[in-house]
Amino acid sequence: MSPGLVPLTPDLAALLGALIPLEQPYYDAASPGLAIAQTLKRLGVSVVFGVVGIPVVDVADACTAQGMRFIGFRNEQSASYAASAWGYLTGQPGVCLVVSGPGVVHALPGVLNAQANCWPLVLLGGSSETGQRGWGAFQELTQVEVCRSYTKYAARPASATQIPRTLQAAFRHAINGRPGPCYVDLPADFIQGTVAPVEETWGPVARALTGPDASAVAQAVACLQAAKAPLVIIGKGVALARAEDTMRELIDRTNWPFLPTSMGKGVVSDNHPRCVSAARSAALAEADVVLLLGARLNWMLHFGQRFRSDVKIIQADVCPEELGHNRSAHLTLAGDLSVTVAQLVQAIRCKPQFVPFDSTHSVYWTSLASHTQRNQAKLAAKCTDDAVPMSYHRAFTEIKTALQPVYDQVVLVSEGANTMDIARGMFDLAHPRRRLDAGTLATMGVGMGYAIAAQVYYATQRVVAIVGDSAFGFSAMEAETAVRAHLAPIIIVINNSGIYHGVASDSDYQAKARSHTLPSTALSPNARYELIAEAVGGKGYLARTPQELFQAVGDALGQSTLCLINCIIRPGSQQKLEFNWLPNKAQPKL
Structure with missing residues (x-):
């Protein structure tokens, strides 16, 4: 030791530490993973969906330690679909946690799906270290820029200490105005460093x-009261806004006929006497005043082209930019749907001279009733076909009959082209947010993610996912996710051996396969999808006849694990593919 130097004893080190505070943090250091988890918990998050790896494992573990539930998926697409559905079901942003680079890219379909459906979602993506940016770092990607086109807000915190406030900003953007997805970038060096514990006292973000305007509401009521053929279209925006109570009162007070969109079903019961779903085309074509609530005039409503030329459209939406899109609106009601519907009800309550729609002497209502009766008779005839393999309608009849004892508690997930379209008309709903389907973006592959999210949310009810065989193939391994998470959805794969339809017979399939001339829509006939459930610890069923299908659904209702029913139906034939949603050479009418 050099002369004059004093040995650094433990006591002296403690004294120096007290005299030189700049060498010590002025707070108790914590991992940023803990700070992220604490922030999410204070924002009201109870469940996080995702796929972990370096550098976000610590974040997921910290979330679990904070009492949140982390559900680890097998693919980021399904995780992001689940988080987007969670946003719709809860009204609060769903959270999806993924790794950097490919993980973020794989999660983009869920982000885009949330953007198209206007569902609140916050994607958290790990990213490469800030000091290595531009060097070709591990999984390096300009993730904020990649996500910006599909989100309302995309940001990288300036430092680890800014993570909590950046998360809060993302939640605020996701839920306010038109809900949608947001992205927060989490660099590896931020996650692996130290940061002050979260001290902010704020809680969950509230929707503004x-x-x-009250005068616009009064004009809307007067216009609808004067209509000879009024129609209310209930979109999923009403369900997202949780406006079902006032929506039911509006219909009951006015007697106005209503038409729900596919995910607007159940806001007012499909069995309500004023529901005209079975006369959809006639209602759209004959209405003279349309109240459009939380639904857009996009392809799902034929861009408004099936309305009569002199129709008066009263359009209500939380997003002012949507008002008048594709068809000029006679009146516009900009605002949150829960407020808008409540104002309409209040305006009617305060109008003593208001007269409900008189369906008894209405030519319009007589026409809708006639169309309803005729279409229901056609549908009933399709449901009695006993031929094997089954038709879609026969299979759905057996499923619905088997579910009848618990039908009021069923949450329905539906995806696939024909599977989803036909199921929409066959399964009636009496409660809101009990149907999830491919939605505005017509996204295939959402089924398993949606089913898992729905079963977590509706813990005591039965989630039944009715999916096409092609659609199921996008996310089949998420069956293991459900089993691992101790969830018990019932998955029914409607197996017609193809996309839209399969090859007419097994022998024809084999001949075409040998000559390499299989059509692009063909899938393997009689694939044993139910064995996937058995392989991952669930229960599988093969159903080829109506009786086998009925028994399988009934048995599945008594199980406490994931059940997968492989329902074999007719493959169809190679007819010309058509899509009835879209008119030919469609051009919006301004």
Whole structure:
């Protein structure tokens, strides 16, 4: 030791530490993973969906330690679909946690799906270290820029200490105005460093509720009251806004006929006497005043082209930019749907001279009733076909009959082209947010993610996912996710051996396969999808006849694990593919 130097004893080190505070943090250091988890918990998050790896494992573990549930998926697409569905079901942003680079890219379909459906979602993506950016770092990608086109807000915190406030900003953007997805970038060096514990006292972000001008509401009520053929279209925006109670009162007070969109079903019961779903085309074509609530005039409503030329459209939406899109609106009601519907009800309550729609002497209502009766008779005839392999309608009849004892508790997930379209008309709903389907973006592959999210949310009810065989193939391994998470959805694969339809017979399939001339829509006939469930610890069923299908559904209702029913139906034939949603050479009418 050099002369004059004093040995650094433990006591002296403690004294120096007290005298030189700049060498010590002025707070108790914590991992940023813990700070992220604490922030998410204070924002009201109870479940996080995702796929972990370096550098986000610590974040997921910290979330679990904070009492949140982390559900680890096999693919980021399904995780992001689940998180987007969670946003719709809860009204609060769903959270999806993924790794850097490919993980973020694989999660983009769920982000885009949330953007198209207007569902609140926050994607958290790990990223390469800030000091290595531009060097070709591990899984390096300009993730904020990649996500910006599909999100309302995309940001990388300036430092680890800014992570909590950046998360809060993302939640605020996701839920306010038109809900949608947001992205927060989490660099590896931020996650692996130290940061002050979260001290902010703020809690969950609240939606700022605004309503339309009172005079516009009064004009809308007067216009609808004067209509000879009024129609209310209930979109999923009403379900997302949780406006079902006032929506039911609006219909009951006015007697106005209503038409729900596919995920607007159940806001007012499909069995309500004023529901005209079975006369959809006639209602769209004959209405003279349409109240459009939380639904867009996009392809799902034929861009508004099936309305009569002199129709008066009263359009209500939380997003002012949507008002008048594709068809000029006679009146616009900009505001949150929960406020808008409540204002409409209040305006009617305060109008003593208001007269409900008189369906008894209405030519319009007589026409809708006639169309309803005729279409229901056609549907009933399709449901009695006993031929094997089964038709879609026969299979759905057996499923619905088997579910009848618990039908009021069923949450329905539906995806696939024909599978989803036909199921929409066959399964009636009496409660909101009990049907999830491919939605505005017509996204295939959402079924398993949606089913898992729905079963977590509706813990005591039965989630039944009715999916096409092609659609199931996008996310089949998420059956293991459900089993591992101790979830018990019932998955029914409608197996017609193809996309839209399969090859007419097994012998024809084999001949075409040998000559390499299989059509692009063909899938393997009689694939044993139910064995996937058995392989991962669930229970599988093969159903080829109506009786076998009925028994399989009934048995599945008594199980406490994932059940997968492989339902073999007719493959169809190679007829010309058509899509009835879209008119030919469609051009919006301004």
